[in-house]
Amino acid sequence: MSVKYSPVQWTQSKLFYxxxxxxxxxxxxxxxLRVAPTFxxxxxSADGAIVRARAFGTCAFxxxxxxxxxxxxxxxxxxxLPLLYNRRHLGVITCLVALTHAAYVxxxxxNFSSTPRxxxxxTSNTSYGQILGFPFEAFGxxxxxxxxxLAVSSHDFWLSFLTAxxxxxxxxxxYPAYGFLVAHIALGALQSETNATFAVVTGCSVxxxxxxxxxxxxxxxxxxRTATVSASQEDAWFAVGKLTDxxxxxxxxxxxxxxxxxxxxxxxxxxxxIGNACAHQNGPLGEGRILDGCLTCPWHGFxxxxxxxxxxxxxxxxxxTYNLRIDGEVVLVDARxxxxxxxxxxxxxxxxxxxxxx
Amino acid sequence: xxxxxxxxxxxxxxxxxxGAVAAVFLLFGIDRVDGNARGAYLFRPLLAxxxxxxxxxxxxxxWTLEAVSGTSDDxxxxxxxxxAVRAGHARVWSVLAVLVPAVLIGALLMRQPVPDSKGxxxxxxxxxxxx
Numbered sequence: 001m002s003v004k005y006s007p008v009q010w011t012q013s014k015l016f017y018x019x020x021x022x023x024x025x026x027x028x029x030x031x032x033l034r035v036a037p038t039f040x041x042x043x044x045s046a047d048g049a050i051v052r053a054r055a056f057g058t059c060a061f062x063x064x065x066x067x068x069x070x071x072x073x074x075x076x077x078x079x080x081l082p083l084l085y086n087r088r089h090l091g092v093i094t095c096l097v098a099l100t101h102a103a104y105v106x107x108x109x110x111n112f113s114s115t116p117r118x119x120x121x122x123t124s125n126t127s128y129g130q131i132l133g134f135p136f137e138a139f140g141x142x143x144x145x146x147x148x149x150l151a152v153s154s155h156d157f158w159l160s161f162l163t164a165x166x167x168x169x170x171x172x173x174x175y176p177a178y179g180f181l182v183a184h185i186a187l188g189a190l191q192s193e194t195n196a197t198f199a200v201v202t203g204c205s206v207x208x209x210x211x212x213x214x215x216x217x218x219x220x221x222x223x224x225r226t227a228t229v230s231a232s233q234e235d236a237w238f239a240v241g242k243l244t245d246x247x248x249x250x251x252x253x254x255x256x257x258x259x260x261x262x263x264x265x266x267x268x269x270x271x272x273x274i275g276n277a278c279a280h281q282n283g284p285l286g287e288g289r290i291l292d293g294c295l296t297c298p299w300h301g302f303x304x305x306x307x308x309x310x311x312x313x314x315x316x317x318x319x320x321t322y323n324l325r326i327d328g329e330v331v332l333v334d335a336r337x338x339x340x341x342x343x344x345x346x347x348x349x350x351x352x353x354x355x356x357x358x
Numbered sequence: 359x360x361x362x363x364x365x366x367x368x369x370x371x372x373x374x375x376x377g378a379v380a381a382v383f384l385l386f387g388i389d390r391v392d393g394n395a396r397g398a399y400l401f402r403p404l405l406a407x408x409x410x411x412x413x414x415x416x417x418x419x420x421w422t423l424e425a426v427s428g429t430s431d432d433x434x435x436x437x438x439x440x441x442a443v444r445a446g447h448a449r450v451w452s453v454l455a456v457l458v459p460a461v462l463i464g465a466l467l468m469r470q471p472v473p474d475s476k477g478x479x480x481x482x483x484x485x486x487x488x489x
Contacts, residue, residue, distance in 0.1 A: 005394055005401040118369075122362030132468055152408035155401065161392060161419055170415075175450050179458050186465035194472050206462050210455040217448035217455075 005157055017086040021093055025063070029055045053104035054189070058198070060098035061181055064147075065205040067091060068178055072216035078298070085300055088154040091174075095151035098144055136188035139180040146177035164282045182206060240264050240324075240331045243349060246271065253286035256335045261286070262322050264333060265295065265306055270346030272306040273322035273333050280317065308343040326350070376410035383409055383416055391423040 010018075032055040067090055074080040110120040125135040150171055159167045182202065190199055241252050246266040253263050253276055261276035263286030274295065276286045283299030290296070294303035294312060304311055304319055311317040320337035321344045338344065359367070384402045388395045395402075409416050 004398045006398070007401045007404050116363075116366070118366045119360075119362045122365055123360060126361070131464075132470065148407075149411055152411055155404055155408070157392065157395065157401065157405060158408060160394070161423075162415065166415075166419075169446075170412075172446065172450065175454055179454055179461070182458050183461050183465075186462045190465060191469055192472055199466060202462060206459050210451070210458060213447070213451040214455040217451045221448050 005155075009156070013082075014086050014089065017082075018089050018093075021090055025059060025093060025097060028059050028062070032058065047108070049104055049108040053101055053108065056097050056101035056104065057189075058201075060094055060101055060147075061185065061202075061205065063090065063094040063097060064174075064178055064181060065209055067094060068174065068209045069212055072212040075216050075219065081298055091147075092151045092154055095147040098147050102140070102144055131187075132191070134187050136184050136186075136191075139184035139187070143177045143180035143184060146173040146180065149173055150177075159281060164277070164280070168282060178209065236335050237325075237332045238335055240273075240333050242329050243326065243331060244329075246331070246349075249290055251286040252331075253284070254333070256333075258335055260335075260337065262333055262335075264324065264331065265290070266349070267306060267346070270348050271324050271326075271331060272344065272346040273324050274304065274306060274309050275319040275322075275337065277319065278302050278317075279311075279319055285319065307346060308341055310341055372413075373410055376413040379413040379416060380406045380409035383420065387420050391420060 033051060036051050036054065067087060070080060070083045070087055070090075074084040106117050106121065110117040110124065113120055115123070121137060121141075125133070125137070127133050127135060128138075150173060153162075153167065153170060162170065182205075185198075185202055190202065193199070238254070238256060240254050240262075241264075245252055246264070248266055248268075251263040251265045253261055255261050261284075262273050263276040264271060264273045265286075267290050274285060276284060278285050278297040278299065280297065280300055280302045283297045283302070285295055285297055285304070288296045288298045290306070291303070293305070295306055296303050302311065302317060303315075304317070307321075309319040309321045318340040320340060321342050322337055323334040323344055324347045325332050325334075326347060326349075384405060388402070388405075
């Protein structure tokens, strides 16, 4: 951010979101503690500490499922975008819930011996050479470590300090974390669970998450293939599309041969080209709207002027601009990005096209 | 020293090193590399757990930013910054979409029958103390 850092940047909507998330977590745990014993016909098959550990463990798994579904859902349906804006807070809550699960496990299963608890956790089962009886705790530890890394690096400072690509790469750890968590459950709790509910819920989560992400991946790959612009007559100029392809207030997004994506906007009868990746979290600027004369990122609301790619004061974020020109009916973009902050005069649409579009 | 205690010892060492880096970075270094942190102190304790875990990454970025300090925005600008990070998403999920269901299904298929334990629980008496 380009303003002084604060511990947590809560707004009214973020407070509302966090309050709802916390209320749902508390409600889930309370309901689980009340309902779980009835799964075994009222016979207490597990001690209280074990039920509490399972309550927080299953809660963390469901929260991670929700978090992983938000991304692809928001790509397919803009109504899910508000959930995306506050996803980091949900991630921190998930990590705290998972830590509570781990604390219950450590303080129950590994607490009554002369061996230190952490050492006992790592040495009580070392059958790494077999599938059945595999030390599933190892997958839980790996998942927890990944969730910890995500939670402790969730402050905006880390985004700015590490840069968005490194931060994003680090936060890819959420994907293996989910895989580790499924392995932890499948080789652990599901091996001894007599009630089918847990297996069904886990299966539904896996189908949902894998289906959504596979669909998003296919969608992205197709988009990249169709959106790659072909070289024009001159070396650095690429055809973006025909004049009639542009709609007022919307962008055409193209993948350049350089690997960058450019968003070409039509705003008040003028065309302007800007880098498609937001300086904050690489959000897709080309899918944003123009509010108060500024392009607004659909992910977190960061704003940029189309003319120079700069955020309005007091913010200092910048994204590159690109030069444009019109050749007959075709809009061309110069693939060589301008130095940050370079002002580029928007290119007016020919009057005939404006008249046709009106 | 067995494998478990070695891992615990290494983790402790890692956290001690992280603590040392956190103290120096959060008290002095952060002001040098991020203008928005100058005069802002309340948020710094929130960064401490991150430095504890990610201190090699912190040292690397600190070094990099010190090296480019005083140069222009464009000189410090990472040209790779705007490359589409989502490109890796398809590669990751082409593997996970197969691997994760396979792990779940495989584990359920190989599951051994669980003995019926619906009988009433029996509380065992504590052993009699030795005379």
